[in-house]
Amino acid sequence: MKILGLSGLHASMSFKRTHWPGLDEREYRMSQGHDSAAALLVDGEIVAAAAEERFNGRKHTGEFPVQAIGFCLAEAGLSMHDVDELAHGFDYSKYRRLLSLDELSRQRYQEVYSKEALLGLVEQHFDGFPLERVHQVEHHDAHAASAYYTSGWDACVVIVIDGMGEAQSITAYGSLASSPTCGRRVKSAMDRGRLSSSIHAPKSS
Ligand SMILES: [Fe+2]
Numbered sequence: 001m002k003i004l005g006l007s008g009l010h011a012s013m014s015f016k017r018t019h020w021p022g023l024d025e026r027e028y029r030m031s032q033g034h035d036s037a038a039a040l041l042v043d044g045e046i047v048a049a050a051a052e053e054r055f056n057g058r059k060h061t062g063e064f065p066v067q068a069i070g071f072c073l074a075e076a077g078l079s080m081h082d083v084d085e086l087a088h089g090f091d092y093s094k095y096r097r098l099l100s101l102d103e104l105s106r107q108r109y110q111e112v113y114s115k116e117a118l119l120g121l122v123e124q125h126f127d128g129f130p131l132e133r134v135h136q137v138e139h140h141d142a143h144a145a146s147a148y149y150t151s152g153w154d155a156c157v158v159i160v161i162d163g164m165g166e167a168q169s170i171t172a173y174g175s176l177a178s179s180p181t182c183g184r185r186v187k188s189a190m191d192r193g194r195l196s197s198s199i200h201a202p203k204s205s
Contacts, residue, residue, distance in 0.1 A: 001043060002082055004069065005142070007089045008036020008052065008062040010121055011112045019104060032164065033090065033112075034060045038068035040076055040083075046150075048075035064121045080126045084133065088118050089143075091136035092166050139165035144173045169201040 012033040016023070039049035048071065053059055055067035073079060092099065092113035099113060100106035111117055119131050137145075140160040147158050158173040165171070 001041075001084050002076075002078065003041045003085045003087060004072065004083045005039045005041070005087050005089065006036070006065055006069070007033075007038075007142075008065055009033020009090060009112055010036070010062065010064040011117065012062050015108055015112050019108075029060070031062075033062040036062050036065040036068070038065045038072050040072035040078075042076060042078075048072035064125065066125045069125075080129055083129075086122065086129070086134045087137050087142075088135070089137055089139055090166060091115075091138045093136065095166055140168055140171040144171070148173070148175065164201045167200050170199040 009032050012031045013028055016028055016031050020027075035051060035053070037049065037051040040047050050065075050068040050071045052063055052065035052068045053061045055071070056063065069080070073082075090113070092109070093115060096109060096114070099109045115134075115136055118136065119134060122129055122131065122134055140162075143160040143162060143165075144158045147160075148156070151158075154175060156175055158175075160171045160173070161169070163169075
Protein backbone atom coordinates (compact mmCIF):
# COMPACT_ATOMS: atom_id res chain seq x y z
CA MET A 1 0.00 0.00 0.00
CA LYS A 2 1.43 3.33 -1.08
CA ILE A 3 0.01 6.38 0.66
CA LEU A 4 0.92 9.94 -0.19
CA GLY A 5 0.17 12.53 2.49
CA LEU A 6 -0.10 16.24 1.72
CA SER A 7 -0.42 19.42 3.73
CA GLY A 8 -0.97 23.07 2.93
CA LEU A 9 -3.88 25.09 1.52
CA HIS A 10 -2.88 26.31 -1.90
CA ALA A 11 -5.00 29.43 -2.34
CA SER A 12 -5.30 30.46 1.29
CA MET A 13 -3.02 33.48 1.28
CA SER A 14 -3.58 34.50 -2.33
CA PHE A 15 -7.35 34.61 -1.73
CA LYS A 16 -6.75 36.96 1.20
CA ARG A 17 -4.43 39.17 -0.87
CA THR A 18 -7.00 39.39 -3.65
CA HIS A 19 -10.02 40.17 -1.51
CA TRP A 20 -8.42 42.18 1.31
CA PRO A 21 -5.71 44.24 -0.45
CA GLY A 22 -3.50 46.64 1.46
CA LEU A 23 -3.11 44.64 4.66
CA ASP A 24 0.13 44.39 6.57
CA GLU A 25 2.27 41.41 5.52
CA ARG A 26 1.88 40.00 9.00
CA GLU A 27 -1.90 40.05 8.58
CA TYR A 28 -1.69 37.98 5.41
CA ARG A 29 0.22 35.36 7.36
CA MET A 30 -2.78 35.06 9.69
CA SER A 31 -4.29 32.43 7.45
CA GLN A 32 -4.56 28.68 7.26
CA GLY A 33 -2.46 26.11 5.47
CA HIS A 34 1.15 27.27 5.56
CA ASP A 35 4.16 24.95 5.28
CA SER A 36 2.86 22.64 2.59
CA ALA A 37 4.68 19.35 2.35
CA ALA A 38 4.44 15.76 1.15
CA ALA A 39 5.27 12.41 2.74
CA LEU A 40 5.20 8.98 1.14
CA LEU A 41 4.53 5.75 3.00
CA VAL A 42 5.11 2.39 1.37
CA ASP A 43 3.70 -0.55 3.31
CA GLY A 44 3.67 1.48 6.50
CA GLU A 45 7.22 2.79 6.21
CA ILE A 46 8.03 6.44 5.57
CA VAL A 47 10.27 6.41 2.51
CA ALA A 48 10.42 10.15 1.79
CA ALA A 49 9.14 13.47 3.08
CA ALA A 50 9.83 17.04 2.05
CA ALA A 51 8.56 20.59 2.49
CA GLU A 52 7.60 22.53 -0.63
CA GLU A 53 9.54 25.60 0.52
CA ARG A 54 12.79 23.66 -0.03
CA PHE A 55 11.99 23.59 -3.75
CA ASN A 56 10.23 26.87 -4.51
CA GLY A 57 12.32 28.96 -2.10
CA ARG A 58 9.29 30.63 -0.54
CA LYS A 59 9.48 30.30 3.24
CA HIS A 60 6.34 28.82 4.83
CA THR A 61 4.68 28.47 1.45
CA GLY A 62 1.27 26.83 1.46
CA GLU A 63 1.21 26.18 -2.28
CA PHE A 64 0.21 22.77 -3.54
CA PRO A 65 3.37 20.71 -2.91
CA VAL A 66 3.85 19.46 -6.43
CA GLN A 67 7.65 19.56 -6.25
CA ALA A 68 7.73 17.87 -2.85
CA ILE A 69 5.48 15.14 -4.27
CA GLY A 70 7.84 14.74 -7.21
CA PHE A 71 10.78 14.40 -4.84
CA CYS A 72 9.03 11.76 -2.73
CA LEU A 73 8.01 9.71 -5.77
CA ALA A 74 11.50 9.92 -7.26
CA GLU A 75 13.06 8.79 -3.98
CA ALA A 76 10.84 5.71 -4.04
CA GLY A 77 11.17 5.11 -7.78
CA LEU A 78 7.40 5.44 -8.22
CA SER A 79 5.02 7.44 -10.36
CA MET A 80 1.83 9.15 -9.25
CA HIS A 81 -0.24 6.34 -10.73
CA ASP A 82 1.41 3.90 -8.30
CA VAL A 83 -0.11 5.80 -5.38
CA ASP A 84 -3.04 3.92 -3.82
CA GLU A 85 -4.34 6.70 -1.58
CA LEU A 86 -3.70 10.42 -1.43
CA ALA A 87 -4.53 12.02 1.92
CA HIS A 88 -4.75 15.75 2.58
CA GLY A 89 -4.41 16.88 6.19
CA PHE A 90 -7.45 19.16 6.24
CA ASP A 91 -11.15 18.35 6.03
CA TYR A 92 -13.49 21.32 6.25
CA SER A 93 -16.55 19.48 4.94
CA LYS A 94 -18.44 19.56 8.26
CA TYR A 95 -17.90 23.35 8.40
CA ARG A 96 -19.21 24.02 4.90
CA ARG A 97 -22.38 25.80 6.05
CA LEU A 98 -20.65 27.73 8.82
CA LEU A 99 -17.95 28.90 6.42
CA SER A 100 -20.46 29.91 3.73
CA LEU A 101 -22.68 32.37 5.60
CA ASP A 102 -22.05 35.20 3.14
CA GLU A 103 -20.99 35.35 -0.49
CA LEU A 104 -17.32 36.08 0.12
CA SER A 105 -17.07 33.33 2.73
CA ARG A 106 -18.80 30.91 0.37
CA GLN A 107 -16.34 31.82 -2.35
CA ARG A 108 -13.40 31.25 0.01
CA TYR A 109 -14.79 27.90 1.06
CA GLN A 110 -15.08 26.80 -2.54
CA GLU A 111 -11.70 28.10 -3.68
CA VAL A 112 -9.59 27.34 -0.61
CA TYR A 113 -11.13 24.84 1.79
CA SER A 114 -13.40 22.55 -0.20
CA LYS A 115 -12.64 19.09 -1.49
CA GLU A 116 -13.50 20.37 -4.95
CA ALA A 117 -10.58 22.80 -4.68
CA LEU A 118 -8.26 19.95 -3.70
CA LEU A 119 -9.50 17.74 -6.52
CA GLY A 120 -9.00 20.59 -8.96
CA LEU A 121 -5.33 20.86 -7.96
CA VAL A 122 -4.83 17.12 -8.25
CA GLU A 123 -6.39 17.15 -11.72
CA GLN A 124 -4.30 20.16 -12.72
CA HIS A 125 -0.99 18.61 -11.69
CA PHE A 126 -1.68 14.89 -12.06
CA ASP A 127 -4.12 14.52 -14.92
CA GLY A 128 -5.72 11.11 -14.92
CA PHE A 129 -5.09 10.31 -11.27
CA PRO A 130 -8.22 8.52 -9.98
CA LEU A 131 -10.01 11.08 -7.83
CA GLU A 132 -11.69 8.42 -5.73
CA ARG A 133 -8.25 7.82 -4.23
CA VAL A 134 -8.17 11.38 -2.82
CA HIS A 135 -9.20 11.71 0.83
CA GLN A 136 -9.40 14.45 3.38
CA VAL A 137 -8.31 13.89 6.98
CA GLU A 138 -9.23 16.25 9.80
CA HIS A 139 -6.18 18.30 10.68
CA HIS A 140 -5.79 17.30 14.32
CA ASP A 141 -6.48 13.66 13.46
CA ALA A 142 -3.58 13.85 11.00
CA HIS A 143 -1.26 15.34 13.63
CA ALA A 144 -2.36 12.75 16.19
CA ALA A 145 -1.92 9.86 13.78
CA SER A 146 1.59 10.95 12.81
CA ALA A 147 2.55 11.07 16.49
CA TYR A 148 0.73 7.90 17.48
CA TYR A 149 1.82 5.59 14.70
CA THR A 150 5.46 6.59 14.96
CA SER A 151 5.58 6.60 18.78
CA GLY A 152 6.05 2.90 19.36
CA TRP A 153 3.41 3.18 22.08
CA ASP A 154 0.19 1.25 22.14
CA ALA A 155 -1.71 2.66 25.12
CA CYS A 156 -0.97 6.36 25.26
CA VAL A 157 -2.34 9.88 25.24
CA VAL A 158 -1.79 12.24 22.32
CA ILE A 159 -2.28 15.98 22.75
CA VAL A 160 -2.41 18.12 19.63
CA ILE A 161 -1.75 21.83 20.18
CA ASP A 162 -1.12 23.86 17.06
CA GLY A 163 -1.94 27.19 15.52
CA MET A 164 -5.32 25.91 14.43
CA GLY A 165 -6.93 22.90 12.86
CA GLU A 166 -10.11 23.44 10.87
CA ALA A 167 -11.61 25.06 13.96
CA GLN A 168 -9.72 23.66 16.93
CA SER A 169 -6.69 24.80 18.85
CA ILE A 170 -6.26 21.76 21.12
CA THR A 171 -7.48 18.16 20.81
CA ALA A 172 -6.72 15.25 23.15
CA TYR A 173 -6.77 11.62 22.06
CA GLY A 174 -6.13 8.41 23.92
CA SER A 175 -5.47 4.91 22.76
CA LEU A 176 -6.95 2.57 25.33
CA ALA A 177 -5.42 -0.53 23.81
CA SER A 178 -3.58 -2.51 26.48
CA SER A 179 -1.74 -5.02 24.36
CA PRO A 180 0.43 -4.68 21.27
CA THR A 181 -1.79 -4.27 18.27
CA CYS A 182 -1.33 -3.08 14.78
CA GLY A 183 -3.17 -1.88 11.71
CA ARG A 184 -6.92 -1.73 11.90
CA ARG A 185 -7.13 -2.65 15.60
CA VAL A 186 -4.90 0.24 16.57
CA LYS A 187 -6.85 2.62 14.36
CA SER A 188 -10.13 1.55 15.90
CA ALA A 189 -8.62 1.77 19.38
CA MET A 190 -7.55 5.31 18.60
CA ASP A 191 -10.98 6.17 17.20
CA ARG A 192 -12.76 4.77 20.23
CA GLY A 193 -10.35 6.30 22.67
CA ARG A 194 -10.76 10.00 21.99
CA LEU A 195 -10.61 11.44 25.49
CA SER A 196 -12.33 14.74 25.10
CA SER A 197 -13.85 17.11 22.64
CA SER A 198 -11.57 19.73 21.24
CA ILE A 199 -11.02 23.23 22.51
CA HIS A 200 -11.98 25.51 19.66
CA ALA A 201 -9.93 28.40 18.38
CA PRO A 202 -9.31 31.15 19.24
CA LYS A 203 -9.70 29.96 22.83
CA SER A 204 -6.26 28.41 23.19
CA SER A 205 -5.66 28.97 26.88
FE1 LIG B 1 -1.19 21.95 12.43
